[in-house]
Amino acid sequence: MIINPSFVLDMLEKVRPGLQEIARKEADSLLMLKKAHNIESEKLFLWDRSFYLNQQHEADKFDTKLTMEYFELHTVVRNTLSVYETFLGIRFELVDHSRAQQLHGENALHITWHEDVLLFLVWDVKEDGESFLGWLYFDLYSREGKHTHHAAHFGLRKGFERPDGTRSYPASLLVVNQTKNVDSSPSLLTVNQVRSIFHEVGHGMHNLLSKTRFARMHGTKVDRDFVETPSLLFEHFLWKPEILRAVSCHYSHTSRDFQEHWQSAHQNEEFPSKHLSDEVIFAIVSNNESSSALLVLKQLHFALHDFTIHNPPTRDFLEKLDLCEVYNKLWVELLPLSGGEMIGKGFHWGHGGSLVRAYMCGSYDAGYYAYILGRVWALDMFESFFAGDKCMKEAGRRYREMILKPGGSQSEWKTLREYLGREPDPAAYFRWLGLNDK
Structure with a gap:
């Protein structure tokens, strides 16, 4: 470039x-x-x-530990994808066991390389219907032998046009290395870790929503000095107060087990609000370390x-x-x-x-x-x-x-x-x- x-x-x-x-x-x-x-x-x-x-x-009354309670890993992934759905006109479909059986029959257990890996089908949403775009994998928990960086994106497969005119669809992998939940305890993220996920999903969108003739020019296969630009733009959405509020959700509101976990550790305390308060959101944005x-x-x-x-x-x-x-x-x-x-x-x-x-x-x-x-x-x-x-x-x-x-x-x-x-x-x-x- x-x-x-x-x-x-x-x-x-x-x-x-x-x-x-x-x-x-x-x-x-x-x-x-x-x-x-x-x-x-x-x-x-x-x-x-x-x-x-x-x-x-x-x-500055910025309580990192308390703030983390509003960013439970799976909730952040779900809410982040929801933001991208609205923004880009797409839909993410989680492939659960029944859907995997429908798609792959007896091979349903082998659609991912580990039982903890999540797989989403990505669909283009238009007024006249939906069309398939590709696959998005999330490998969320650390384990022996796995890539150790906190968050990273890998383009597993690039899209391209076959000689007969049909398309080969892209696949993206988002790797995170959180500690897996023990019993009913949640896996919580710092604001900076949420930012990293937002950033890496941005790379995934560049790979999944590109449409080129040749794989060599697909998605993130741009000049090195432009490859970060789309993801850096996506990062800035997180600092919009309405987006930060939408991504946040106190873990006690996400499941019965998490609710009981919180109550057992906070006897006789007032139940926390579902989303971050305006005051805390202002503090997070003001303390945005990326700036x-x-x-x-x-x-x-x-x-x-x-x-x-x-x-x-x-x-x-x-x-x-x-x-x-x-x-x-x-x-x-x-x-x-x-x-x-x-x-x-x-x-x-x-x-x-x-x-x-x-x-x-x-x-x-x-x-x-x-x-x-x-x-x-x-x-x-x-x-x-x-x-x-x-x-x-x-x-x-x-x-x-x-x-x-x-x-x-x-x-x-x-x-x-x-x-x-x-x-x-x-x-x-x-x-x-x-x-x-x-």
């Missing part, structure tokens, strides 16, 4: 100054909390961030480190490159958080760069910037067509036809321009970060 490296670096440098300005303010507020703990320090270390961010959430300048600046750090090591000016530069030193010096240059260099460790501590699997041993080499620029394009589309009270159903169908359906069968720039009706603009991204004057 991106024509040359200079375009990427120019865009990242445009984002950098404003990000650093806001990140310094965020770091200062965390440093104040650190000082309030009677710790005499003028430095906020990178390992301080998570601890004092949790302290800040507590000060934290410190977090985005960390992504910028990864992107620039990735670009430095994968875009060397000369062979000699590459042979002399010290990966750890480059990583840590760039960290100090970008972020208002101190590291080991401030306690006598120099720039060879931590080896953090070797842990970033996405571009060190994954498929994002020289492409990690997609997580930043992908959100730039996603926010441009979201603000233009989905923010506020705009009709989601009509806008969703248009998004499906113009962004998801083409896959990689045409230039992603062409896809974006035709959908927006203009050149892509980073202004919405700057507003999202609080840089309203950019």
Whole structure:
């Protein structure tokens, strides 16, 4: 999608100054909390961030443990799919045992690779009837030998047109690694884990709703720097108060067993409300960490480190490159958080760069910037067509036809321009970060 490296670096440098300005303010507020703990320090270390961010959430009356009770795993999956159904004009049909027998007879027990795996048939819903689109699998619980990332999407099968004109349908798998319920206890999610599921289902929709002639160009088979854009757009729906409320449901309202489980642990307490309150929803949206300048600046750090090591000016530069030193010096240059260099460790501590699997041993080499620029394009589309009270159903169908359906069968720039009706603009991204004057 991106024509040359200079375009990427120019865009990242445009984002950098404003990000650093806001990140310094965020770091200062965390440093104040650190000082309030009677710790005499003028430095906020990178390992301080998570601890004092949790302290800040507590000060903002953001009770993570209580909030998790409104995000039981199966309820989140069901409610998330319901949101996608409304938005994209589709229907998910859970294949239970009786439906599996109807479809596969004596092979009904073998339609998935494990008894915990859920299978949904995906249907296109139109006024003149429904038509089949593909299969969506959910593998929700951790077990020995399974992929260990919290949430991930795998395109098990791409769609394509056979020589006789019929279609081979796509299949998607969403992997989550939650601990399986013990007795009647629920499997609960943090808000960030809910966001991850929303994001990965977005990848699934890109795979399932694409329609191309060749499998090589189907769905997420787009340029690496565009592949995150559709899912990042879907993420932003979760921060709409009405969507967050619709996805939430206190686990005690979802089954008799869960109700009894809650009552046994909360004797003589008032029964909780079914959905999150407006106050809590406001707190969640206000504390949306994905818009934290410190977090985005960390992504910028990864992107620039990735670009430095994968875009060397000369062979000699590459042979002399010290990966750890480059990583840590760039960290100090970008972020208002101190590291080991401030306690006598120099720039060879931590080896953090070797842990970033996405571009060190994954498929994002020289492409990690997609997580930043992908959100730039996603926010441009979201603000233009989905923010506020705009009709989601009509806008969703248009998004499906113009962004998801083409896959990689045409230039992603062409896809974006035709959908927006203009050149892509980073202004919405700057507003999202609080840089309203950019």
